[in-house]
Amino acid sequence: MSYARVFAVGLLGVTGHIVEVEADLSQGLPVVTLTGLPDTALHEARDRVRAAVVNSGQSWPNRRITVNLLPAALPKHGSGFDLAIATALLAGAGELPVEALDKVVVLGELGLDGQVRAVRGVLPMVAAAVRAGLTEVIVPLANAREAAVVPGVTVRAVDSLRRLIAYVRGQDELLEPPPHEPGPPPAGPDLADVAGQEMGRYGLEVAAAGGHHLAMFGAPGAGKTMLAERLPSILPELDDEAALEVTALQSIAGVLPPDGQLLRRPPYQAPHHTASAAAIVGGGSGLARPGAMSLAHRGVLFLDEAAEFLSATLQALRQPLETGRVRLARSQGTTEFPAQVQLVLASNPCPCASPAGDQHCTCPRVVRRRYLAKLSGPLLDRIDIRLTLAPLTAAQLTVSSAPSPSSAEVGARVAAARAAAGARWAADGWRVNAGVPGQVLRRPPWRLPASDTAVLRESLDKGLLSARGYDRVLRLAWTIADLDGRTRPTRAEVNEAIQLRMGDRNG
């Protein structure tokens, strides 16, 4: 036997594709040829595999070796094919019984010493294997728990090529994935910790219930960050599909915690304002890494001091916010990652950022206006809720005796409101009010009576509100009605929505 085939998986964005690793050994000059669009890392694989095979006590077959990765058209990145290449090669050389690997997917990077190293993206790779009907996988020990998260798969773990060889020869067992210790996920920060800021907490609740983007303006210390980091705590848990998707993205980014649990809480990402556009949307050579926007997929992306971000970075958010996907141009084509985020912006009202608020601001008016103008083009247009938070006074901190409602209490109201909205829009495919086109809300059967929208129309006529802003108020009014348990918004909900929309005194 001088031919063997082993399965591996290549990733395109977050989607895995089965790759057949073929090895053919023939008489001729002892050279190794790799074909099938390999990138630089794959060429390096040739050297790693040779050293690993020799250092695992095997003799290197002194024949002409061709390794081919199929399908050829699929771009293949990274070092995760090493183990499959070594296995196919040894099987082709007659050192391993090929039949034992007939329906097995083999993933892992090899060290020169023959140790098997972890690779990024094992979770989506294993998911792809299962989808293709290959339900047995051999993965690096460090990735074993992560692989076992995928339903319907048998995971075997290896720490070295030597162990894999012994297993395939029937001389040794592979390792079982370390047992799961599914404790409760660590409790995140709770809304009960936020004193005062009724408007801020309410705005957050409405944002969560309707899926609305949110902007908060206010002096340092007003609690903008405290509120933003508590938004995930009142959002519903991720369903199975979303949880797999979110966990897969963390796996590809290499930031998945080693306990190998499916992530059920909506993620939270808060990139610093000095972060590059690539850090936010993703990039890197070889196997592209998702950026903060994709790591926040199905969760919250918080931009603190938003006006301090580079304009180019803010511009880079625009397309993903529109489409829910990040597209990265690569030398071998385009990589896409999902990036449906709920955006939360916070900003000081002006560059001087006086902690005492507006009274002590020393900035000229034109500077104040210019400061926030940077946000208005790419981002503020898409944001439904704009709040101005006043700094907490000592009186508010001490007098406020009743504790703030907890995240669990608020989260229950959010869940009920989302259920109402979900039922209303189910036939049209929208999950939350923020996704409903404005024209739908302006037409029967959802159009509100003129008597209820009087103030809204007046604001539009006076130029206080744009046509887009008008639609945003309508969406907010529906969310407020959902939270109030009403089947339709009335004048009261519309007026409250105007407040949430125009709470930004800076425009």
Ligand SMILES: [Zn+2]
């Ligand atoms: Zn100022």
